[in-house]
Amino acid sequence: MVYRIAFETDTTTGRLFEKVLIAAIVLSVLVVIADSIPTLHAHWYFAFTLAEWVFTALFTLEYVLRIVCLRAPFRYARSFFGIVDLLALLPTYLALLFPAIHVLIDVRVLRLLRIFRVFKLTAYISEYQQLGHALAASRRKIAVFLASVVLIVVVLGSLMYVLEGPEHGFTSIPVSIYWAITTMTTVGYGDITPQSPLGRFVTALMMLLGWGTLAVPTGIVTSEIAFRQAREEEAGHPQAHGLATLHLSGCAACGEAHHLPEARHCHACGARLPRVAPSAK
């Protein structure tokens, strides 16, 4: 019964529960962010602490419920979202026990990742998949590209360390590599800048090189997206159907939420899936 409320989003109660949960996650993250602002921290210390404990209690309850309700709790606990759920709780308790690790308490913003779980990605899954496929198809090209960038950045960073030296801010090769990445990606903070004529000449070449290199990942991704789009147009918009290929209720055993509509068994643990309730229509 509790399970149906918490995990089957097809029922009215389940949908309400989901909305409350999303609101709680967003609110708890906003509290963490607001608490980091010194003036707000000073004025609202008590309110923030109270809100933090209320949210932690709520999320703990939800975590325990999931563990209790699911028939394969270990599979859930070891899954990606199970670990995220745990990481969203632990810092508050740990900070109580060991005040020294207080700085790590902001790991709580990882709660934001839980939003993806609650959404169950039903609405946007096909867009994610499309981008994901585009990136996956270009995986090797991107790896080659990144390897080249790392090589160029290490070699040019070391060169600038030799040319400019510690007196111009290039205090070590790692710092020079950091500066080279700053320059090649066109971020250009300006905290470290070349001062010698030769260093500036090499920097000018690096910037032009970075400009050209910028075109390569754009070209790869664009070409991949355009190609995928053209194929989908030909095939009569399978993307539109893609939106319907999600099972609307999760697995009762391990909590896995993504299944094909015709699926009868969970693809993760093999448990039998509940039938889709008519109220889901």
Add this chain to the structure above:
Amino acid sequence: MVYRIAFETDTTTGRLFEKVLIAAIVLSVLVVIADSIPTLHAHWYFAFTLAEWVFTALFTLEYVLRIVCLRAPFRYARSFFGIVDLLALLPTYLALLFPAIHVLIDVRVLRLLRIFRVFKLTAYISEYQQLGHALAASRRKIAVFLASVVLIVVVLGSLMYVLEGPEHGFTSIPVSIYWAITTMTTVGYGDITPQSPLGRFVTALMMLLGWGTLAVPTGIVTSEIAFRQAREEEAGHPQAHGLATLHLSGCAACGEAHHLPEARHCHACGARLPRVAPSAK
């Protein structure tokens, strides 16, 4: 009669009125901009104030005329351009009554938006539509992309707040998020920069990630534009015809300016449209 001059751009007088209005809008915005420069403000204070009141009087007259001439003045007053027209007048009067809100007087630059109304977009409408369609078609992809960027920026901003802390300029999580956006978009002001080795390492990863991420919106928009262009080529340039699909005179009742050439009634208020004068040819 007055209506015909002010709102029917097909007559010679109407076109002259339109040109005077565009000049007045551009001039009034230039006066606002010039007035903000301290040296010019000191030397030309009287001239700027005079010009401001002349323009405000002119725009007030135009606004009153529109309200009086149109048969459905409320519909106009509540429309987007009606509110822009009002916002272009109000600050001058309000600043006279309440000198304290003087800082808001620069809201007057919103007058620039009125230019779009006067142009009636006849010349560029098809280009706008094409870009608009390209963006609308990619709406969901862009939403997914923005959601991912917000998530990445909040998580990485919080991480950098923990790693660098207030002593290196990361005074709170919102400031760190602002810095993370500065870095990921490759703007890189350099007012806040990481100082610790670990912070610089994470920053280097963020910059490379931002570099790659930059490719995604470019890919989406390019693919969409290329696809649209290819379809138009096949269909025999409907884009060219698109330029002719605008009714050249506005609705006498509510002032709505965009109608199909074959339209007999205003699509916004249903009032009968004037016939296109032969002088519009």
Add this chain to the structure above:
Amino acid sequence: MVYRIAFETDTTTGRLFEKVLIAAIVLSVLVVIADSIPTLHAHWYFAFTLAEWVFTALFTLEYVLRIVCLRAPFRYARSFFGIVDLLALLPTYLALLFPAIHVLIDVRVLRLLRIFRVFKLTAYISEYQQLGHALAASRRKIAVFLASVVLIVVVLGSLMYVLEGPEHGFTSIPVSIYWAITTMTTVGYGDITPQSPLGRFVTALMMLLGWGTLAVPTGIVTSEIAFRQAREEEAGHPQAHGLATLHLSGCAACGEAHHLPEARHCHACGARLPRVAPSAK
């Protein structure tokens, strides 16, 4: 005879003259650049001044020769390259007469533009044309895009002037607009940065907007280039033929260098063109 040497690049002497001229232009620009470096200016003052007068004398001789040899000297003198040729000479003479305008002497770097004339673009004309066509075809789209950018930048610049004010470096609306362009183009100097929380929030939105907007011109140009390339592939590489459509010797009357191979009269002044010498093969 002198004409044939200076303007007909098909003869051996003409080609040698051309190479000497390119070398002289590049050298004279390098002298201007080197002369601007304080230490070099102090040490090599005499040598630079001498070189400058030698180059000026050479270019003056060339200019006079052109005027004398051509049958329509006025047409040449008023053409784009005629004015560039004159601008490359005048500053040196004027600086002698009026030492006060010494700062304008660096207009001499415009001599670089002459290189394009000497090259006669024979080698790269088809690439230039292709890029030019791609840009021309997207002319209206680019105009719409630039108009939107100007509008956004003026409105957001004024908004930031209101939000941040002179105490944070936003001393006037033009300065704020300059800052807004710096931010939207992701250059981000960091000489002016928002300090107030609200200003930083608006800046973050501007940067994300600028990121997205960056995709639009890229999309337009890429789509145009890809489209052109696809058509050329189908049509059997007319680009390759494009390289041959240049008349290899100029018009004897006005100096215009670009003619179709089958042209019998100059398209600029109507004078009869010389026949292509067999040595041009």
Add this chain to the structure above:
Amino acid sequence: MVYRIAFETDTTTGRLFEKVLIAAIVLSVLVVIADSIPTLHAHWYFAFTLAEWVFTALFTLEYVLRIVCLRAPFRYARSFFGIVDLLALLPTYLALLFPAIHVLIDVRVLRLLRIFRVFKLTAYISEYQQLGHALAASRRKIAVFLASVVLIVVVLGSLMYVLEGPEHGFTSIPVSIYWAITTMTTVGYGDITPQSPLGRFVTALMMLLGWGTLAVPTGIVTSEIAFRQAREEEAGHPQAHGLATLHLSGCAACGEAHHLPEARHCHACGARLPRVAPSAK
């Protein structure tokens, strides 16, 4: 026998040797990088010096082995990788002999280039080739583009030198050109920024120009990659086959590693190639 171990990666020993070599190269580069950090240099001076000599000895041994084993050692010594292998050794010995050139010792990071040799590019060669072809096909377009950028940057840099002058940091034309490249590539360090209103106006135009220009190389590369991808799709994925077209063992005479699988003679020196051992499967 030694040859088989060091150069034939198809045998088990050969593969082990290769892995050890990659580890040694990466480790030696990490030691060079770590040695440049002042605090680590002070604490681990002895360990780093020892490691450096061990690696140098190892690489010297490998270099000598290659020279001895190959039947055409001169061809190897004069090849690109032969010179890289030598450059990876020399600085350590030279720094011992001439302590004054100690600053050049970081040339040792060039050892990273050796990784490409050891990998023999078997895994990524087709991706490299594809990117290489895309760039080679756009060679002329890129040359035209770079020439235009150089011209724009020299002319605008000189203009800004005249407009801003040495008192605002534009101390010479080369510095102004460096600044112009910084601005056009949207890096924007902020170490040199325009201060005069006219200079800022020109800068704003330059940034918008740079924004537009950025689209051109992206368009060229994207169009090239998309075109290549489309052709490969039609031709039935020759890219996939491309991965198999590498001979898995090098030439015994000159060490050249890239051969077609059906090759019987080395394409570089003509020596007979060893047959592929069954263990390579």
